[in-house]
Amino acid sequence: MKTRYPTEFLYSIFTLLAAVIVVHGFYVAMVRPNAQAVLVAQAAAMKTDPDYVPQRSGWVIMKDFEQEACIILMLWALALIAYKGRASARERALLEVDLVQVPEGMRILPEDTREYVRQLEALPDDRKGMLTVRALRAALARFGATRNVQDVSEASRAVMQAEADRLDAELSMIRYIAWAIPAIGFIGTVRGIGDALAEAHKAVTGDIAGVTAGLGVAFNSTFVALVLSLLLMFLLHYLQLAQERLVLDAETYLDEKLLRNLQVR
Numbered sequence: 001m002k003t004r005y006p007t008e009f010l011y012s013i014f015t016l017l018a019a020v021i022v023v024h025g026f027y028v029a030m031v032r033p034n035a036q037a038v039l040v041a042q043a044a045a046m047k048t049d050p051d052y053v054p055q056r057s058g059w060v061i062m063k064d065f066e067q068e069a070c071i072i073l074m075l076w077a078l079a080l081i082a083y084k085g086r087a088s089a090r091e092r093a094l095l096e097v098d099l100v101q102v103p104e105g106m107r108i109l110p111e112d113t114r115e116y117v118r119q120l121e122a123l124p125d126d127r128k129g130m131l132t133v134r135a136l137r138a139a140l141a142r143f144g145a146t147r148n149v150q151d152v153s154e155a156s157r158a159v160m161q162a163e164a165d166r167l168d169a170e171l172s173m174i175r176y177i178a179w180a181i182p183a184i185g186f187i188g189t190v191r192g193i194g195d196a197l198a199e200a201h202k203a204v205t206g207d208i209a210g211v212t213a214g215l216g217v218a219f220n221s222t223f224v225a226l227v228l229s230l231l232l233m234f235l236l237h238y239l240q241l242a243q244e245r246l247v248l249d250a251e252t253y254l255d256e257k258l259l260r261n262l263q264v265r
Contacts, residue, residue, distance in 0.1 A: 011083055039060060070224055073177050077178070077236075091132070094130055095253050110143055110144050110264065113140040113141070114144065136254065138155050139254065143262055156258075156259070164247045181228050185225020185226060185229075189221060191221075192221065193215070195213070196212075
């Protein structure tokens with residue numbers, strides 16, 4: 001637990017920088033040159049054929065700065081979700097391990113708690129900070145101190161509740177990104193409409209290219225942002241569900257592996 005938060009912070013910063021570099025490089029090398037080529041070809045076709053109807057191009061839809069920012073944030077959020085999903089998977093794998101090995105027919109007495117705590121402290125460092133181990137240590141320590149099973153149950157549930165609150169709080173950055181993506185899309189909408197209005201005087205003379213370009217920016221940015229937001233919200237809710245199930249399953253594990261084996265003389 002001592003190194004978890006610095007590691008997660010560095011991972012977050014590194015993935016953000018990586019997303020910015022990769023996406024911007026792809027836009028400079030591929031997206032904007034191809035979009036410009038498509039627009040030039042469509043403009044030439046419309047001049048030669050008045051009945052020509054330009055087809056929607058993915059390069060044109062994705063070419064603006066708002067779409068680039070949305071994709072960067074989306075990739076960053078995916079990296080954060082993957083990090084937290086991997087941590088939850090490791091926690092869940094620990095539920096398959098019998099950390100408190102109580103022989104069949106035997107019970108844990110208050111005098112035995114120190115020995116079981118030593119077993120937990122002997123675990124590798126990467127496991128000591130996991131939810132199940134922390135809950136077991138807290139429960140055993142409480143049982144050794146109070147000799148009361150009810151107090152043990154309350155102590156373990158307090159650990160579980162604190163973990164649930166912590167996991168929920170750590171999703172705040174992903175929730176912010178899920179809000180920021182459509183907000184950036186709406187910024188593109190406002191910018192596009194503003195550009196269209198600035199070119200409205202040319203439409204009187206029959207030149208509607210500026211107006212259509214501005215409206216294209218508005219609609220494309222909103223479309224991309226909303227699609228990415230829908231996908232991100234689905235993944236976020238799935239991660240939150242997995243974390244909530246982890247806490248509930250860890251509580252069940254504690255009841256089955258420890259609480260039912262406790263006995264006061």
